[in-house]
Amino acid sequence: KQEVTQIPAALSVPEGENLVLNCSFTDSAIYNLQWFRQDPGKGLTSLLLIQSSQREQTSGRLNASLDKSSGRSTLYIAASQPGDSATYLCAVRGRNQGGKLIFGQGTELSVKP
Amino acid sequence: EPEVTQTPSHQVTQMGQEVILRCVPISNHLYFYWYRQILGQKVEFLVSFYNNEISEKSEIFDDQFSVERPDGSNFTLKIRSTKLEDSAMYFCASSPGTTSSEQYFGPGTRLTVT
Numbered sequence: 285k286q287e288v289t290q291i292p293a294a295l296s297v298p299e300g301e302n303l304v305l306n307c308s309f310t311d312s313a314i315y316n317l318q319w320f321r322q323d324p325g326k327g328l329t330s331l332l333l334i335q336s337s338q339r340e341q342t343s344g345r346l347n348a349s350l351d352k353s354s355g356r357s358t359l360y361i362a363a364s365q366p367g368d369s370a371t372y373l374c375a376v377r378g379r380n381q382g383g384k385l386i387f388g389q390g391t392e393l394s395v396k397p
Numbered sequence: 398e399p400e401v402t403q404t405p406s407h408q409v410t411q412m413g414q415e416v417i418l419r420c421v422p423i424s425n426h427l428y429f430y431w432y433r434q435i436l437g438q439k440v441e442f443l444v445s446f447y448n449n450e451i452s453e454k455s456e457i458f459d460d461q462f463s464v465e466r467p468d469g470s471n472f473t474l475k476i477r478s479t480k481l482e483d484s485a486m487y488f489c490a491s492s493p494g495t496t497s498s499e500q501y502f503g504p505g506t507r508l509t510v511t
Contacts, residue, residue, distance in 0.1 A: 325486075327504035330501060330502070383492075385442065
């Protein structure tokens with residue numbers, strides 16, 4: 285059974301700092317991995333999608349990497365801003381779990397001005 | 398930019414009542430999903446739908462739940478007799494294809510059962 289874990293559960297950094305969020309998954313047989321942003325009480329905004337054949341994806345100040353063999357992904361946020369404050373979720377689409385996404389519990393990020 | 402929409406944004410209902418949550422997926426998408434998130438917990442998969450039938454469902458999706466695509470645009474989730482533990486945020490998602498496709502999520506419906 286696929287399990288997705290995110291560390292840390294919460295992170296507080298000063299504005300301008302570069303930071304890394306971690307995601308690990310137990311079954312390396314995946315189609316892809318998505319990173320989402322969730323603001324309090326709101327929906328899920330897709331940030332990056334990495335296919336299983338890819339090593340990384342970039343969008344603006346965000347860079348996501350994938351090491352399928354070790355079951356790990358990282359989301360790197362450069363030059364963090366207060367507007368980046370949100371919960372970041374990773375989700376995997378496993379080859380043994382049909383088309384559904386399996387989510388981690390998220391990392392709550394707070395960027396202090 | 399096309400987006401998934403959901404109505405209502407917030408639904409309050411009494412235990413035992415039926416509720417219907419509505420979603421309009423992105424128009425050219427073929428795969429549709431419902432997920433839920435109980436406050437403070439992980440987002441959980443409920444059901445996936447393709448070609449007018451359920452393709453996969455979770456253990457949560459019991460006989461009290463049903464989904465329907467009544468016309469070419471709407472996708473609904475019905476809970477026949479709500480329980481307190483059904484209180485959660487319900488998210489609809491759609492994707493253009495399957496295994497390699499990105500899933501796009503709606504803003505969610507917050508269901509409160511009293």
